[in-house]
Amino acid sequence: MARVVRIDRNPKPHETQALHAIGWALARALPVVALALCWEALALSGAVTPFQLPRFSVVLARIWTDAVAGDLVLNAALTLYRALTGFAIAATFGIVLGIAMSRNLAVRWLFDPVVSVGFPMPKIAFLPVIMLWLGIYDLSKIAMVVLDAIFPVVTATLAAIAGVDRHLLWSARNMGASEHEVVWQIVLPAASPQIMTGLQVALPIALIVAVVAEMLMGGYGLGGAMVHASRFADSPGVFAGIVEIAIVGYVLIKAMMLVRRRLLIWHQESLAPSTV
């Protein structure tokens, strides 16, 4: 079904399509390039000191030096490792907890107030407590990420399961599906788009928290490197850190959107033209 619709919509030959896509990408890159040029011009004009805003080319050169020296790869890999490990743990436990809460009254009673009070709390305030308990290495950074990223997953899973079409459940039960089969074959697939949305909310949070934790606890990692640079008043280093973190964040979010499109290819939403 999906295939038929797609072919109808794009009758153009491949070459024109590719050219069109490239042209469109260039047009979208224009404001970004303009911003970079403005940055360079502002820094050159002398209105701000190089300490407040180093030239963009200097920052790029700095990123290049970091990349050649291997620091960039090491720091980015460590930050990603912490953010993604924490995210994976939060996603697994969040979904499991969400399912358990929606299927078992006792579990729901126990965790509902914790989730509803914990969700809007700024969990980052607990960072010194986590440091006190778990030290300043990977364990505490990952624990902090899990603590922050798990709440959106749980609430999204709860809302998703509550919104599953009852007729699907009734028909499945009517045809003799066991509870186990109902969960795996009806509830989870039907709830997956909204759970995925929860994961998409949790992923940037995981990255933000990983960076803040590194800033506070020091050591390697993109956040740690930035704080280190700012302590030594090394402003190209600070701005290089911002650009690096921005790129990592952008790539991660785009990758997540691709994963969503792949996983939910059977769902109606992948037929609709994408809006963002």
Added chain:
Amino acid sequence: MSTLFRYSPLLLLAAGWELIVRLGLVSQLALPPLSHVVLAWVDMIRNGELVSNGVSSLWRASAGLALAVAVGAALGIAMAWWRAANAALGPLVEMFYPMPKSALIPVTVLWLGFGDGSKILLIFLGCMLPVTLGAFNGARGCDEALVWSARCLGASHVRVLWDVVVPSALPEILNGVRTALALAFILLVSSELIVAREGLGYLIGYLGANGTYDAMFAVVLTVAFLGFAADRAYQALVERLLLWRE
């Protein structure tokens, strides 16, 4: 009564906290008993430490958030209203939206120093984009028939913008503001933990470094409660603002 039953697990949690420390299962150094934390909290309220730092934190958060809501909503509606604005700003919003805003903490300090200015700027920059995106989606989803009828009845462009587009974008804007509210607290606390001379985040870091953990726990719980209370109050406000919706 039903509320009490609903929140009783939290009471259990508090009782469990007190109990495991009193029974010596956990060292008092790692987890001060809840009763000590409460006493420390009362102490800090009495000598004004908590109040003065709390006021300066709340001022930073509300100033940054107010700026973010004003500018962010205006930008989002402009992007939905004018194609040119969308073409120019859309890619930038898309690029900066996923950026972890905590990366800006050292830069805002570089620009505006250790005081209020750097925190307000950080919260403004960090909270603006969720509001922008909400306003953009809301204004874009505005029913075209409403715009046409308003134009037909002789409303000027500005009137249409103010009387039709803004109200129909309001639910989405308010949704974006809720995200921004949570972000404001995260950014406030993390920036104050990293560099500040006053504020609740600073107080947490200072007390932790001093080893007065009961007081530190008291401040941590205060911050957590403030975030929770702000969100609940905001939700109540939204319900009132959107009463006109069916």
